[in-house]
Amino acid sequence: MKNPILLIGNDINNMSKGQSWRDLLNDIVTFCLPDGCIQLDERKPFPLLYEEIFLTAIRQAHIREVELKSFIAKKTLKIEQNDIHAAIRNLAPAHILTTNYEFTLEGEIPLQSDGLILERIFSIFRKYKIGNTNYWHIHGDCLNPLSINLGFEHYGGQLQQMRNYVVSGTTYTSPQAPRKSLVQRISQHLPVTEDSWLDLFFTRDIHIFGLSLDFVETDLWWLLTYRARQKFQKNTIPVSNALYYYIPSELAPGAKFKLEMLVANDVKVIEITATDKRTYYEEVLRKISKL
Structure with a gap:
């Protein structure tokens, strides 16, 4: 791909x-x-x-x-970079979304924010562009310590901002921020210009790996369930993109309960057999590149 x-x-x-x-x-x-x-x-x-x-x-x-x-x-x-970080960059991704706070994926510390607006605490538009890749730190980043999403209170606030952007519309004072919700823009056939990482979840194929997706990640589980409801309920917006979740085969039996929930939420689970962690990630990247 x-x-x-x-x-x-x-x-x-x-x-x-x-x-x-x-x-x-x-x-x-x-x-x-x-x-x-x-x-x-x-x-x-x-x-x-x-x-x-x-x-x-x-x-x-x-x-x-x-x-x-x-x-x-x-x-x-x-945290230091390793060869898998470099291999990811070699795929030349259009977008990398990450729950990580540091910049090992970028390979360097960004000089400036490239988000639509500057966010102090939450991360709806938090983006850095290096080369041709957009890096979205969806749980905050180290250059903005108050944005680091750790506690229950922060998760609640992040989810509130996410739901406003997707469902009900935003209240940002910046004239650059879209007022209409993502659902409204899609239903009215207005342009979706990828101002936020949330746009991608409803419009583009996404490959998910290295992420346990524990149920404490309430913001991401809400997003998955809301997207699935939009796809399968009547009188909702069209959703035609695909989400892929990669997991080592040896971990799949112990994660069966979670994988079942991912499948119910329209996520395609891909099990990969590998002898060690490095080989596993190399195979993940190989599969993505061949799609």
């Missing part, structure tokens, strides 16, 4: 040197609560765990959230 559109998560960074996600969690707790009064537990959904850490720190240390997110931004900026 020439100039594909990709949605990429954090797993590709697990091949890089440096700290793991678990290391980052431990560092966050130590930074906020040196006495270690918070217990990390895999049963705690991360957005709520973040709120537990932050709210406990507020009461004990009067920490400001901008200080915490700036700390996280500095930590994640230290």
